[in-house]
Amino acid sequence: xxxxxxxxxxxHSITIAAVIGVVRFRKIHKDFYPFLLxxxxxxxxxxxxxxxxxxxxxxTVNANIYVLAEYLLLMYQxxxxxxxxxxxxxxxxxxxIVIWAGDNMIFHTLQExxxxxxxxxxxxxxxxxxxxINSLIVxxxxxxxxxxxxxxCIAFLLYYGYKAFLExxxxxxxxxxxxxxxxxxxxxxxxxxxxxxxYASAILCIPKKQEFIxxx
Amino acid sequence: MHPEExxxxxxxxxxxxxxxxxIIFLFVTIIRYHRRKVALYLEKILAxxxxxxxxxxxxxxxxxxxxxxxxSAIRLQLDLLPEDSRYIQTVTAARRTIxxxxxxxxxxxxxxMPITLKEQGLKEAVVEYISMLxxxxxxxxxxEWNIHEQGIPQNHKIHIYRIxxxxxxxxxxxxxxxxxxxxxxxxxxxxxLSITDNGVGFDKRVLKRSRKGLGLxxxxxxxxxxxxxxxxxxxxxxxxSYQFLIPLPPLLQ
Ligand SMILES: Nc1ncnc2c1ncn2[C@@H]1O[C@H](COP(=O)(O)OP(=O)(O)OP(=O)(O)O)[C@@H](O)[C@H]1O
Ligand SMILES: [Mg+2]
Numbered sequence: 001x002x003x004x005x006x007x008x009x010x011x012h013s014i015t016i017a018a019v020i021g022v023v024r025f026r027k028i029h030k031d032f033y034p035f036l037l038x039x040x041x042x043x044x045x046x047x048x049x050x051x052x053x054x055x056x057x058x059x060t061v062n063a064n065i066y067v068l069a070e071y072l073l074l075m076y077q078x079x080x081x082x083x084x085x086x087x088x089x090x091x092x093x094x095x096x097i098v099i100w101a102g103d104n105m106i107f108h109t110l111q112e113x114x115x116x117x118x119x120x121x122x123x124x125x126x127x128x129x130x131x132x133i134n135s136l137i138v139x140x141x142x143x144x145x146x147x148x149x150x151x152x153c154i155a156f157l158l159y160y161g162y163k164a165f166l167e168x169x170x171x172x173x174x175x176x177x178x179x180x181x182x183x184x185x186x187x188x189x190x191x192x193x194x195x196x197x198x199y200a201s202a203i204l205c206i207p208k209k210q211e212f213i214x215x216x
Numbered sequence: 217m218h219p220e221e222x223x224x225x226x227x228x229x230x231x232x233x234x235x236x237x238x239i240i241f242l243f244v245t246i247i248r249y250h251r252r253k254v255a256l257y258l259e260k261i262l263a264x265x266x267x268x269x270x271x272x273x274x275x276x277x278x279x280x281x282x283x284x285x286x287x288s289a290i291r292l293q294l295d296l297l298p299e300d301s302r303y304i305q306t307v308t309a310a311r312r313t314i315x316x317x318x319x320x321x322x323x324x325x326x327x328x329m330p331i332t333l334k335e336q337g338l339k340e341a342v343v344e345y346i347s348m349l350x351x352x353x354x355x356x357x358x359x360e361w362n363i364h365e366q367g368i369p370q371n372h373k374i375h376i377y378r379i380x381x382x383x384x385x386x387x388x389x390x391x392x393x394x395x396x397x398x399x400x401x402x403x404x405x406x407x408x409l410s411i412t413d414n415g416v417g418f419d420k421r422v423l424k425r426s427r428k429g430l431g432l433x434x435x436x437x438x439x440x441x442x443x444x445x446x447x448x449x450x451x452x453x454x455x456x457s458y459q460f461l462i463p464l465p466p467l468l469q
Contacts, residue, residue: 137249
């Protein structure tokens with residue numbers, strides 16, 4: 001299936017970020033470990049998807065499970081960045097698990113391309129990213145261009161914003177042909193590749209030690 | 217793809233591009249306005265602290281010159297009193313009180329504006345500040361000073377001095393520490409100032425928003441002026457350790 005090759009190359013651009021994460025691991029502040037874990041998990045998931053597509057022909061099961069892991073890790077990452085949002089994050093994590101279970105077990109099965117949870121999680125991640133960006137604007141006194149949190153949140157806005165937009169097509173089961181949907185996901189892969197490059201440069205910007213700032 | 221689908225696909229991609237352009241525009245404006253905000257903030261704190269230091273210098277010299285010389289004059293006038301055994305005790309007591317007052321005025325004015333800093337440099341000013349600490353506190357402070365001061369701009373010195381002063385005050389007031397170590401070294405093109413105590417420590421997360429004191433805020437403000445990076449390492453029971461990395465302007469040769 002040659003149509004997949006370009007997708008595969010684009011999605012495997014996460015490898016760059018994953019490798020930089022391994023190389024720089026000792027120079028990375030603990031508060032960023034959840035994100036590193038996401039990057040490595042994404043790399044494993046891409047490779048697994050590749051293997052499964054060529055053997056059983058579908059990667060829906062692992063993709064459905066992966067999005068939940070990604071979501072929970074991101075919630076934990078936002079908690080590490082700002083402990084004061086713990087309550088909201090907990091609430092959305094639990095709500096996410098409920099919606100995921102409903103979407104993948106009750107209303108649909110793990111073998112289907114389920115969209116409801118993906119739309120929900122994209123929105124939540126975008127909301128928390130906007131919140132983080134605004135708090136950086138207020139408190140941060142060093143340049144934002146090289147601020148890892150800022151770069152990551154902008155990348156989240158781009159990727160999850162576009163993803164929520166595309167998943168809507170999937171959710172309504174619009175009567176389009178298979179090539180149409182394939183092209184849609186290809187465009188998401190292009191965005192994904194771009195975002196992976198931002199991830200890689202953000203990982204290069206992660207400091208070893210967190211500078212002290214006062215929130216007053 | 218069906219031709220109709222192709223058109224829809226192009227519409228979707230266009231919408232996606234618009235979304236992307238909006239976010240990139242957001243990114244660029246945030247960075248630009250943030251940079252401007254930080255520049256304004258730095259201007260403001262610089263002006264504020266300069267004003268404060270000027271005020272302090274004025275009050276300190278007023279105290280030292282006016283009040284100090286008046287007290288010295290009174291002291292002299294007391295000396296001119298004829299010896300009278302009836303008043304001798306009162307006079308001696310008055311002399312002692314006046315000597316005390318003169319000492320205090322000197323100390324207060326030195327605290328407000330260390331003349332030593334201007335005349336002899338940062339290290340001497342810090343040594344003098346430590347030597348003026350009350351009681352057994354002097355003995356707790358260990359100083360390790362390994363820099364040459366020519367490279368430090370004069371207006372940087374007062375901020376470094378205030379930082380040390382504030383951190384020491386905090387350590388003596390809150391830490392119940394046995395030892396407070398101050399170390400100053402060169403590191404690449406920077407000064408590395410570390411101040412560590414082995415006292416009770418505190419919870420950084422609680423403190424970050426607590427708005428209790430002005431001390432830490434003063435420290436971070438001064439550090440911002442110096443464009444220094446501040447690292448604060450502490451936890452309840454673990455002592456407090458500050459590290460300041462202060463960039464030096466390139467040497468003009
Ligand atoms: N070396 C230290 N050891 C233990 N606790 C400390 C130390 N330094 C600061 N703290 C804690 O941090 C708090 C804030 O310090 P800060 O200097 O901002 O305020 P303050 O000393 O209480 O008041 P101010 O400095 O305005 O007189 C202190 O109240 C204290 O609880
Ligand atoms: Mg204090």
